[in-house]
Amino acid sequence: MQSQISDVLRRFRKQILIAFDVVAVTFSYMLPWALIVGRTSYTQHNSLLISSCFFFVCCYEIVYGLMGMYDSLWRYAEIVEFFRLCVASAIAVTVFVAVTGLMWWKEQRFPISVYFLSAMFASSVTLYSRLTYRMYRNTKLKKRQKASRRTLLIGAGDAASTLLHEVAKNKNPEMNIICCVDDAPEKVGRSIMGIEIMGMTKDIPEIVERCEIETILMAIPTVDDDNKRRILSICNKTKCNVRILPDIVQLIAGGGKDVLSRVRDVRVEDVLGREPIVLTNLTSTLVSDKTVLVTGGGGSIGSELCRQIAACRPRKLIILDIYENSAYSIQQELVRQYGKELQLDVCIASVRDEDKIERLFAQYKPQVVFHAAAHKHVPLMEDAPEEAVKNNVFGTFNVAMASDRHGVERFVLISTDKAVNPTNVMGATKRLCEMIVQTLAQKSKTKFVAVRFGNVLGSNGSVIPLFKEQIAAGGPVTVTHPDIVRYFMTIPEAVCLVLEAGAMGNGGDIFVLDMGKPVRILELAENLIKLSGFIPYKDIEIKFTGLRPGEKLYEELLMDEEGLRKTDNKKIFVGAPLKLNKDTFFDHLKTLKQVAYSNNSDNMVQALIDLVPTFHHAENKTAEE
Numbered sequence: 166m167q168s169q170i171s172d173v174l175r176r177f178r179k180q181i182l183i184a185f186d187v188v189a190v191t192f193s194y195m196l197p198w199a200l201i202v203g204r205t206s207y208t209q210h211n212s213l214l215i216s217s218c219f220f221f222v223c224c225y226e227i228v229y230g231l232m233g234m235y236d237s238l239w240r241y242a243e244i245v246e247f248f249r250l251c252v253a254s255a256i257a258v259t260v261f262v263a264v265t266g267l268m269w270w271k272e273q274r275f276p277i278s279v280y281f282l283s284a285m286f287a288s289s290v291t292l293y294s295r296l297t298y299r300m301y302r303n304t305k306l307k308k309r310q311k312a313s314r315r316t317l318l319i320g321a322g323d324a325a326s327t328l329l330h331e332v333a334k335n336k337n338p339e340m341n342i343i344c345c346v347d348d349a350p351e352k353v354g355r356s357i358m359g360i361e362i363m364g365m366t367k368d369i370p371e372i373v374e375r376c377e378i379e380t381i382l383m384a385i386p387t388v389d390d391d392n393k394r395r396i397l398s399i400c401n402k403t404k405c406n407v408r409i410l411p412d413i414v415q416l417i418a419g420g421g422k423d424v425l426s427r428v429r430d431v432r433v434e435d436v437l438g439r440e441p442i443v444l445t446n447l448t449s450t451l452v453s454d455k456t457v458l459v460t461g462g463g464g465s466i467g468s469e470l471c472r473q474i475a476a477c478r479p480r481k482l483i484i485l486d487i488y489e490n491s492a493y494s495i496q497q498e499l500v501r502q503y504g505k506e507l508q509l510d511v512c513i514a515s516v517r518d519e520d521k522i523e524r525l526f527a528q529y530k531p532q533v534v535f536h537a538a539a540h541k542h543v544p545l546m547e548d549a550p551e552e553a554v555k556n557n558v559f560g561t562f563n564v565a566m567a568s569d570r571h572g573v574e575r576f577v578l579i580s581t582d583k584a585v586n587p588t589n590v591m592g593a594t595k596r597l598c599e600m601i602v603q604t605l606a607q608k609s610k611t612k613f614v615a616v617r618f619g620n621v622l623g624s625n626g627s628v629i630p631l632f633k634e635q636i637a638a639g640g641p642v643t644v645t646h647p648d649i650v651r652y653f654m655t656i657p658e659a660v661c662l663v664l665e666a667g668a669m670g671n672g673g674d675i676f677v678l679d680m681g682k683p684v685r686i687l688e689l690a691e692n693l694i695k696l697s698g699f700i701p702y703k704d705i706e707i708k709f710t711g712l713r714p715g716e717k718l719y720e721e722l723l724m725d726e727e728g729l730r731k732t733d734n735k736k737i738f739v740g741a742p743l744k745l746n747k748d749t750f751f752d753h754l755k756t757l758k759q760v761a762y763s764n765n766s767d768n769m770v771q772a773l774i775d776l777v778p779t780f781h782h783a784e785n786k787t788a789e790e
Contacts, residue, residue, distance in 0.1 A: 183226065185294070186225065186226065186229065186291055187222055187226065189287070189290040189291055189294065190221065190222045190225045190226075190287045190290075190291070191218060191222055192286075192290070193283055193286035193287035193289075193290055194217075194218045194221045194222070194283045194286075194287065195218065196282070196283075196286055197282035197283050197286065220261065220264070221261050221283065221287075224257040224258075224260050224261045224264075225254070225257040225287060225291075227257075228253050228256050228257040228260065229250075229253050229257070229291075232249055232252070232253040232256075233249070234249070234250060234253055250288075250291065250292055250295070251288065251292065254284065254287060254288035254291070254292075255284075255288075257287075258283075258284040258287075258288075314340065314341060314379040314380045314406075315341050315343050315376065315377055315378050315379045315380070316340050316341055316342045316343060316378065316379070316380045316381070316382055317342075317343060317344055317345070317346065317369065317372060317373060317376070317378040317380070317381045317382070317405070318342050318344070318345040318346070318360065318382050318384055319345075319346055319347075319366060319369070319381060319382065319383045319384060319385060319396060319400075320345075320346075320347060320383065320384040320385035320388075321345050321346075321347035321349070321352050321357045321362050322347075322384075322385065324384045324385065324386050324387075324410055325345065325357060325384040325385075326357060326358065328382075328384055328410065329342065329357065329358035329360060330358065333358065340380070340382075342360055342382075343360075343376050343378060344360060344361050344362075344363045344372065344376055344378075345357060345360045345361065345362045345363065346362065346363060346364050346365055346366055346368060346369060346372065347362055347365065347366075348365050348366050350365070353365060363376075366395075366396050366399055367399065369381070369399050369400060369402075369403065370399065370402045370403055373403045373405055374403075378403070378405055379405060379406065380405055380406045380407075380408060381400050381403065381405045381406070381407045381408070382407075382408045382409070382410070383396065383397075383400075383407070383408070383409045383410065384410045385410075386410050401692060401695040401696070404700065407696060448473075448477060448661070448664040448665055448668055449477050450668060451477075451533060451575065451664060451667055451668035452474050452477045452479050452533055452664070453477050453478055453479065454478065454479065454480050455479050455480055455532040455533050455574075456479065456480050456481045456483070456529060456530060456531045456532050456533075457474050457479045457481070457482050457483065457531060457532070457533045457534075457535070458483045458485060458525075458529065458531035458533070458534045458535070459471055459474070459482070459483070459484055459485065459534075459535045459537060460485045460486070460516055460534070460535070460536045460537055460538040460560075460564055461485070461486060461516075461536070461537035461538030461539065461579075462483075462484030462485055462486050462492060462495060462511075462537070463484065463486035463488055463490075463491025463492040463493075463494065463495055464486070464491065464537060464538075465621065465656055466537050466579055466621065466656065466659065466660065466663075467484075467486070467495075467535075467537040467538070468491070468494075468495040468498075469656045469657060469659075469660040470535050470537060470660050470663065470664075471484055471495050471499065472495075472498075472499070472660075473657070473660050473661065473664060474535075474664070475499050475502070475503060475507050475509075478506075479507075479508075480508065481508040481509070481510065481529070482499075482507060482508065482509050482510075483509075483510045483511075483512060483525075483529050483531060484496060484509070484510070484511045484512070485511075485512045485514055485516075485525070485538070486511075486512075486513065486538070487513065487514065487515045487516075487538075489513050492511050492513060493511070496509065496511045510529070512525055515556075515560070516536075516538045516556070516560030516561070516563055516564055517555055517556060517559060517560050517563070518563075519563045522563045522564055522567050523567055523570075525567075526567040526568070526570070526571045526573075527571065530571060531568075531571075531573055532573060532574045532575075533573065533574060533575050533576075533577075533667075534564065534568050534573050534575070534576045534577065535577045535579065535663070535667070536561060536564050536565070536576065536577065536578050536579060537579040538556075538560055538564075539556065539557045539560070539561075539579070539595070539598075540552060540553050540556045540557055540591065540594075541581070541591060542591070543583070543589050543590075543591050543592075543713065544713045546589070546590045546591040546594070547589060547590055547591075547713075549766070550590040550766050550769040550770055550773070551760075551761045551762075551763075551764050551765070551766060551769045553590050553591055553594045554590075554594055554597075554757065554758075554760075554761040554769060554773070555761050555762070557591070557594035557595060557597075557598060558594050558597045558598060558601070558754070558757065558761075559758060559761070561578065561597075561598040561601055561602075562601055562754065564576075565578075565601055565602060565605055565613065566605075568611050568613075569605055569609045569610075569611050572610065572611070573611045574611065574612065575611065575612045575613075575614070575667060575668075575670070576602070576611050576612070576613045576614070577614055577615075577616060577663065577666075577667035577670070578598055578599065578602050578613070578614070578615040578616070579615075579616060579663065580595050580598065580599055580615045580616060580617040580618075580675070581595050581617060581618070581619070582617060582618065582619040582652065582680075583595060584596040584598075584599055584617060585617075585779075586779045586781070587777065587779065587780045587781075588780075588781055588782065589782070590769075590770065590773065590782075592780075593773045593774075593777045593780040593782075594773070596777050596779065596780065597757075597773075597776065597777060598615070599615045599617075599675055600745060600750065600777075601754075602614065602615050602673070603615075603673045603675070603745060604745045604747045604750050604751070605747075606672040606673030607673065607745070607747055608747060609672075611672075612670055612671060612672040613670075613672055613673060614666065614667060614670030614671075614672065614673070614674045614675070614676060615674070615675045615676065616662070616663045616666045616667065616675075616676045616678065617675055617676065617677050617678070618652075618654065618659050618662070618663075618677075618678040618680060619651060619652030619653065619654070619678075619680045620651050620652060620653050620654075621653070621654055621655065621656045621659050628651075628686060628689070629689075629693070631643075632689075632690055632693050633693070633697075635705075636693065636694060636697050636699065636705055639705070640704075640705040640706045640707075641705070641706040641707060641708040642690045642693075642694065642705060642706070642707050642708070643707075643708050643709075643710050644686055644687050644690050644707055644708070644709055644710070645686070645709070645710050645711060645712050645713060646686075646709060646711065646712055646718060647687050647709060648685070648687075648718055649685070649686045649687070649712070649718050650683040650684065650685055650686070650718060651683065651684060651686060652680030652681065652683055652684070653680065653681075653684050653689075654678070654680055654681065659678065662678045662734070662736055662737055663678075665734055665737060666678070666732075666734075666737050666739075669732060669733070669734075669737075670739075674739050674740070675739070675740045676732075676737055676738070676739050676740075677729065677737075677738045677739070677740060678736060678737060678738075679735070679736040679737070679738065687707070690707055691707070694707075753775075753776050754776075756772070757772050757773075757776060760772045770782055
């Protein structure tokens with residue numbers, strides 16, 4: 166019953182306030198007559214009293230309405246609102262005096278004290294009533310704030326309505342929705358479920374400060390990526406914790422129930438913004454009812470490959486990894502999700518072990534191979550170049566040669582943008598992996614392809630988990646260079662496109678994924694600090710550490726010599742395969758292997774420079790300069 170009364174009061178707030186002012190101003194006008202003119206004057210000046218009182222009330226209501234006295238939320242009123250009310254009262258009295266002086270002065274003079282006291286009483290009653298209400302609300306809200314956070318809602322559509330309905334039915338101790346904003350001008354000044362729509366998204370910083378907002382909740386699940394980034398950048402100007410409702414499809418899938426449980430924190434992916442992937446039937450055709458092997462299947466990319474492949478119902482999925490903990494983790498996840506529906510085997514082995522790889526291929530006879538196993542940490546591989554060559558180059562060589570010998574239908578190499586004009590050992594080894602794939606494609610029935618993309622958010626060893634750890638520790642957040650730029654995509658998006666590209670390859674192709682717009686790492690760090698509820702450079706310091714060995718400011722996605730052409734998928738491009746001499750190339754690989762297993766780091770780097778024409782090692786370049 167109490168909540169219903171509260172809903173009615175909120176819904177008809179403006180009308181109730183107008184009615185209160187009418188009564189208050191009428192009383193304020195009548196009282197001076199009773200005090201000054203006396204009771205007998207009521208009968209003598211009955212018609213004048215009624216007409217002048219009506220006019221007095223009209224003056225106040227019209228001026229108050231024009232000056233927005235009924236549009237403000239008085240529970241959050243500041244000194245500006247009270248000053249405006251005093252000015253409105255003065256204008257109303259001036260209009261009344263001017264008009265009544267002209268109309269009734271000669272016939273029946275009003276006592277001057279009536280004008281003065283009426284204005285004083287009317288202004289005082291309207292002003293102090295609002296002050297009293299604000300004090301009452303503040304006292305009441307302070308009690309509630311101990312258990313709830315003052316929340317600003319972005320959006321006044323269906324999702325917001327669903328959320329507010331649930332809040333009304335099930336009071337959330339962590340969420341006290343105070344007001345709302347929406348970019349539809351016609352909604353501003355109105356209310357949704359009794360919650361005032363106080364402005365547009367551009368007004369968020371001002372409203373946050375004015376209403377002492379602690380949490381901002383975005384309730385526009387259908388907003389496009391550009392507008393999401395714009396709104397979140399506005400939210401980042403505040404100190405508020407920002408949260409978001411999920412995609413509208415998830416809301417519908419949940420039947421509109423338990424919406425509060427679906428509210429989540431804003432992630433960096435929301436700030437970056439990526440268009441959703443539209444998959445074709447190629448992916449399902451590639452792996453459905455096939456025996457599929459994923460090397461490095463426990464890693465961040467490999468495990469996501471396993472998830473998406475499992476969803477396409479392969480005949481059997483084989484996860485190969487040297488690290489048993491990560492392999493076990495993805496195994497248990499898939500067992501929980503699919504049970505006996507998925508034929509799943511996990512093999513703990515190293516791609517360096519040629520004999521073990523040969524036996525596994527003979528045992529399982531995979532039809533499709535995704536090769537994701539690799540050392541990828543740039544600085545660590547600079548210190549151990551021979552290990553990068555042993556694992557990346559000859560691990561790829563072992564798996565690729567086994568695929569050729571055992572008649573694998575497709576072999577998909579997971580490559581990197583660092584393979585383009587490499588300046589570090591890791592990039593050079595991945596470029597050699599691409600060369601191995603392209604060389605084998607010239608003579609093999611297996612369709613060998615490589616898929617090249619940049620950084621993925623949240624992958625093992627990526628910058629995002631590092632930043633989060635540094636923020637949790639109180640800083641500083643370390644950025645190598647203020648101008649360093651990288652391309653980013655989410656792990657599920659990258660894997661979707663890898664599967665799509667792998668299905669369309671004809672052999673020897675290097676597919677390049679559209680990574681979108683480059684992102685400054687400094688801006689990424691600043692956004693992550695803000696999304697964590699802190700202020701960059703004030704609460705959390707950002708420290709520049711200098712470029713690491715082998716690191717460059719800008720990553721390239723495609724070598725000039727390879728060219729570029731479009732595919733049916735607008736997010737996937739393909740470079741023309743290079744013509745490499747398979748006989749001399751494999752002879753050079755034998756020499757490289759000897760150097761690698763001699764464990765001579767200096768000779769190893771030089772051997773890579775000799776074998777990869779586009780490799781310009783950062784240390785050598787510095788020495789030459």
